[in-house]
Amino acid sequence: MKIVFLLLTCILYCLTGPGNGAKAQEVDYARYIMDTLSAPGLYGRGYVNFGSLQASQFITRQLYDHGVRPFSDSYAQEFSFPVNTFPGSMMLNISGRDLMPGVEFVVRADCPPVNGVFKIVILDSADFANHKKLEKILRKDLKHSLLSFDKSLLKGAASGLADSMLKTNYPGAGGYLLVNPGEKLIWSVSPGYRQLEYPIFEVLGEALPRKPENAAVTVDAEFYPAYRVMNIAGYLEGKKSPDSILVFTAHYDHLGMMGRNARFPGANDNASGVAMMLDLARHFAGSANRPDYSIAFLAFAGEEMGLKGSEYFAENPVFPLERIKFLINLDMVGTGSEGITVVNGTIFPEYYRRMVQINADNEYILKVAERGESCNSDHCPFYRRGVPSVFIYSMGKEHMEYHTLYDLSQRVPLSEYEDIFRLLRDFILTF
Incomplete structure (x- = not known):
């Protein structure tokens, strides 16, 4: 050095x-x-x-x-x-559309290396309010799925439930796709003191296709202890x-x-x-x-x-x-x-x-x-x-x-x- x-x-x-x-x-x-x-x-x-x-x-x-x-x-x-770093490939393609890194999507700084295709499972505020419906969705095999929701629409217990998902991944999902309804994305590296076992993406709502069905993901991540x-x-x-x-x-x-x-x-x-x-x-x-x-x-x-x-x-x-x-x-x-x-x-x-x-x-x-x-x-x-x-x-x-x-x-x-x-x-x- x-x-x-x-x-x-x-x-x-x-x-x-x-x-x-x-x-x-x-x-x-x-x-x-x-x-x-x-x-x-x-x-x-x-x-x-x-x-x-x-x-x-x-x-x-x-x-x-x-x-x-x-x-x-x-x-x-x-x-x-x-620190977790991203030295190489960074790609998120949703239903055939490549999103621009840093502009239309960001990955949370604790993201692990990822390379695969995931089904997008959309959750809305009604799903979080209906516990039986949510449990039915989450009982499925989700390891090849990205759970997607707009956290800004969730309040109270529903917001806490979403936080728990992101923190522990108790549904066993392949990862998460958070929808941002704003005009601009802001990135932070402070979570990058570790690597999670699942990716968390944040995407501008206006960049998403009307009915997103799948996502092809490539993230090159390298962690330095x-x-x-x-x-x-x-x-x-x-x-x-x-x-x-x-x-x-x-x-x-x-x-x-x-x-x-x-x-x-x-x-x-x-x-x-x-x-x-x-x-x-x-x-x-x-x-x-x-x-x-x-x-x-x-x-x-x-x-x-x-x-x-x-x-x-x-x-x-x-x-x-x-x-x-x-x-x-x-x-x-x-x-x-x-x-x-x-x-x-x-x-x-x-x-x-x-x-x-x-x-x-x-x-x-x-x-x-x-x-x-x-x-x-x-x-x-x-x-x-x-x-x-x-x-x-x-x-x-x-x-x-x-x-x-x-x-x-x-x-x-x-x-x-x-x-x-x-x-x-x-x-x-x-x-």
């Missing part, structure tokens, strides 16, 4: 060059970072074709070029977790109080590939947050801009798998967590027409009010909204250990893609990127 790691560093360095865009304005540098991290050659920064590894190496090179030091002899903190990844950590030494640390964090992983033809680029989530973090590192690296306190920059792996990287770092910190004065986690900051939200703003009102005042004095963005406690991003493992921590994301309807194939760099407008950057820059200088 280390040989491949070093080899990819050399290749990526030759392709990108040392510090390309370093003299550009903030937004141009951010665009360069987003373009690179969400490019096809990084495979969605997941666990197919070393996508996560390539991303970590690119970030390491940026920190090095900006003069950010590692905490030890390496920027990398290696660890591992179990301990996939090696790495957090990347570096710091800039403060001028007066170097032992106290202000921290910026951002996760660099994304969903990766769902088969060889469905790539989730993750430009806003979270190449934009990494871009902001690296841009702040570039700015504060200048001797004239260096604050009194040290600043750490932490790029986490495995956030989409359930905050794996930040949890591992918080359990195994490369510096004592007690040294952290304040931590800002950046996740999805590619918009901003409606301002930003500060998660944990109500928990740390002094810091929140400080940020609001800076914004009011300079009229940077529309608003700085506060939100309560939420463990929805990488600030959480630190917050749970007593570190003053907030999570900042931008708001705006100009880019609404989330966990889709369309979270592309060219679609992320960076509407208020420069002003959010200035707000964070000014906030750090208040310490």
Whole structure:
């Protein structure tokens, strides 16, 4: 793994060059970072074709070029977790019609390898309400069938019954075909810490034939019990109080590939947050801009798998967590027409009010909204250990893609990127 790691560093360095865009304005540098991290050659920064590894190496090179030091002899903190991957074929054909992976269907991330033809058995809300009828259907041999239903139509006990089917497969079905009545599918890799023995597909209702009868399925899945990844950590030494640390964090992983033809680029989530973090590192690296306190920059792996990287770092910190004065986690900051939200703003009102005042004095963005406690991003493992921590994301309807194939760099407008950057820059200088 280390040989491949070093080899990819050399290749990526030759392709990108040392510090390309370093003299550009903030937004141009951010665009360069987003373009690179969400490019096809990084495979969605997941666990197919070393996508996560390539991303970590690119970030390491940026920190090095900006003069950010590692905490030890390496920027990398290696660890591992179990993950299910989809490196090859991904096909769902329903009644002779091929559905587009990632657009018209997704497979749940714990899907096993599958190759076969299944009969589609449709269950409606009336079937779930009529226990005798449902039992009659489920008594049949269903190992070559996909049970299909729209879970959004099920309420109460019927919804619980459907959940039990999906969780335990007590009917012994060959798998499940969930109908989504919406306009768009959202994929998640968090269930992929294991492999089930049966597939679960989610299909757009409008993509289904009127009377679907059968499904031909091919899924190439490969499970890794301990996939090696790495957090990347570096710091800039403060001028007066170097032992106290202000921290910026951002996760660099994304969903990766769902088969060889469905790539989730993750430009806003979270190449934009990494871009902001690296841009702040570039700015504060200048001797004239260096604050009194040290600043750490932490790029986490495995956030989409359930905050794996930040949890591992918080359990195994490369510096004592007690040294952290304040931590800002950046996740999805590619918009901003409606301002930003500060998660944990109500928990740390002094810091929140400080940020609001800076914004009011300079009229940077529309608003700085506060939100309560939420463990929805990488600030959480630190917050749970007593570190003053907030999570900042931008708001705006100009880019609404989330966990889709369309979270592309060219679609992320960076509407208020420069002003959010200035707000964070000014906030750090208040310490």
